[in-house]
Amino acid sequence: MKISFSVNGERADLDVEPRRTLADALRDDCGLTGTHLGCEHGVCGACTILIDGEPARACLMFAVQVDGASVSTVEGLQGTDGELHPVQEAFVACHGLQCGFCTPGMLMSACHLLDTKPDADRETIRAEMSGNICRCTGYQSIVDAVERAREGMCVPAVRDSNTAAPWGATFPEE
């Protein structure tokens, strides 16, 4: 089937089998291998992209479903001048990635979160980012990165025991 869609602002014309997943079309037909596949059954979030601004799992969609749509992938985050997107910069600063395999999906989810809930607190970030599995980082540095991208300020990648607030007589919620 012939389809046309826009990906990161450029037009893509493909001729795909109806069964071809969007993830495979992006990776193999468009050469955008930044979108990763960690499970191919919709759980891990590695393949998260934005379709018309909404997050979607590229592994669970057929390429033909984006005919006429506008798709954003990790490759589109960096500015044309080479400058990193604030979310990318924050992930680097906070060590929000180790192997980097989950990272493209994390970045796309984080971008959508910050677009739609610019005031997200730490708990909200944890809840909203829970659709993306990372096996390496233990998440703390990812949550830090999202906070940092939001606040444009420095957050420790992993809190030191001296700076983390220990509780006293009262026992705070978090």
Place this chain on the structure above:
Amino acid sequence: MSEDTVMAEDSVGVDDTAAGAGSLGRNVRRKEDQRLITGHGRFVTDVELPRMRHVAFLRSPYGHARITGADTAAARDAGFRVFTGADFAHIELRAQSALPSYVETAQPVLAHQKVRFAGEAVAAVVAADRYRAEDGLELVEIDYEPLAPTVCAWEAPSEPVHVEAPDNVLLERTFDAGDVDDVLASAAVVVERELTTNRHAGNPMECRAGVAVWDAADGKLTFWNGTQVPHIARNMIAELMGLPEGRVRVIAPDVGGGFGVKSVLYPEDLALCLMAREMPGIPLKWVEDRAEHLLAATHARDHRYLMKAGFDAEGTLLAVDADVTCNVGAYSVYPWTAGIEPLMAGGLLSGPYKLENYRCTVRGVATNTAPSGPYRGVARPASVFAMETMFDAAAAQLGIDAIEIRRRNVITPADIPYKMPSRLVDDSGHYRECLDKALEALDYDGVRAEQRRRRESGESPIGIGVAIYNELTGLGRAASAGPRMPFRTGHDACTVRVNPDGRVTVLSGVTSQGQGLETTVAQIVADAVGVRYDDVDVRIGDTDESLWGFGAFSSRQAVIGGGAAHNTAVEVRKKIITLAAGLMEAAEADLRIEDGDVYVVGEPKPYITVAEVARVAYLESNRLPDGIDPGLDATTFYDPIRGAFAAGVQVAAVEIDRATGELRILSYVCVEDAGRAMHPQIVDGQIAGAIAQGLGGALYEHLVYDDAGNLSTGTLLDYLMPTSAEVPDMVIGHVSRPASNPLGVRGVGEGGTLGPNAVLAGALRDALGIDVDELPVSPDRVWKELQG
């Protein structure tokens, strides 16, 4: 804070501090990040070559069955290239060990004769793309005659997995020290428990993958593989395929997590290489999907511990008598053998505790389940749980505080070097210091007060759990990883080259699956040579580039690969100094190199640059001083001979929801003696990631087989990995005591996984007084316990 106690204040953002400061100990920007953050990583899946075809494997639906026929005619007629077990029946993977009790068995490339676990590959189809390859699988018919499967390692088999081992026992060994029976007989208290731990797996986010291409012109095989051990893989592939080792090239590009799962040479890997040789010039690609991964990549931690420990009235540990059974699955994992988990359990069961009387029989038992292999922490998340359970039980029986009983028994700096009853030598000993610091961060007294308050008010109970552990890292030849295998993994090589333009290229034998080795090695070399971090490029993972490296396992690379990088870089610095001294007619002792400039001591301005020296070395032999050869490089090996123990303590405050049985972690603290931290963010990232994996294993992750040998947790919907909603913020602290190796480092990759089982089980006992003998501590189990 005492002066020599280094905390991770540096963990705040990337440190772009300019030149001169040296890069070690700072959070320099990771070299890997730019490509990974922009979607330009190079994972095996991303390799795209002309004429490439795709492979899909057909897998056994039975846990145990005889193969009575294979009909591939329909698939061949439809134009598919098909391979079955018969094609490669002459080659088998035989993991070897010289241990006397070891029963050597074979693993086929593709199963023939019989299948030994559900998911074992029986055939492969090659097609233009993966979709078509999977179409082809549907046309292949394999006939099976089911056999009785065994899935539990402590139940007698009705039909052995391998004929060589009628009782399924592939290895058994007893560690024996002191006089266990007499001491137990006279102990004030003897605690006894049967403990089992849940099968789970490393499950990196990138599944396995390989691209193999046979170059018929040179008779050379190139294999892109997401492996942690490219040089071992090359060595094994060459041997198994009868190829000269120089004609096998293994490339591990960016790898999306490994955790031990990718330190194994799998039959699928070998199948790909063998198929490629049959199809010259056609690159073959196989990308594992998650369902295959859960079925057929290595599992781990399916253990039973029969524990008996004797204490005196003051809580001093007197003797341990243990019997450990590890389910090693259908095959003795290649090349590590079925001994990997049982021997680690027996060798490190007593952990950081002083003990003289020790008897521990360990065995590896084959079953009709996926093979067990190395998984981050190898056996110790289970063995630490077993040992800590002994202390909690004894403390309760003797009326001693659970912290105090541990404090009385841990190895102290005064005991160092401490020879454990398994004869391993602990060289850290800073357990009490780690413990004090961890309790302080937890606000131990505050939590205890809150615990009492809640007991009175009837609010959700909370409990404190604690785990103390040692992590044997950077094993040299004397303590080398693995059970007397035909190779010793104590050393790595490194080449450091100053290029004619003065920039440095490092060809290192280390590999990285996220640990940031490109960065760390660059830091080490930059500082030791005296050039800027940004002027060092590190190339890893390609056996045609680096001379030798065993790869990533046993938390060895910072110590061994790092040591090799440091020593080699020091050699190169000496060469630069010698050459510069000749050119400048100065004394070598008066020269120093900093940020790529060569200074004469006492002079503020550099005399010459490393780039100028390098230019002479390569391009202007006319200016070379007498006796100095062209070129500016060095290659050396490093072997620490022994290992370096990292010490660790984890404590947590956990709340239990009586209505749902759910545990909520209120606070989680880890303090480690990881030696000198070369890149604090990376060190803390390793610890945090390892703890998260440990929490997953303790709370959710469970690979469950039914009695027929079917895996009933075959997707990520059933096999639950923790997300950002479950893993809490952690507090990570350090007691950084330099180890005695060139960089003062201790390995840090695995330790974090060792604590969570013991911590959560202990917290539950502390909160509710219930014994946790079986893991995971899942809400349904807790809830059942709460119902009585």
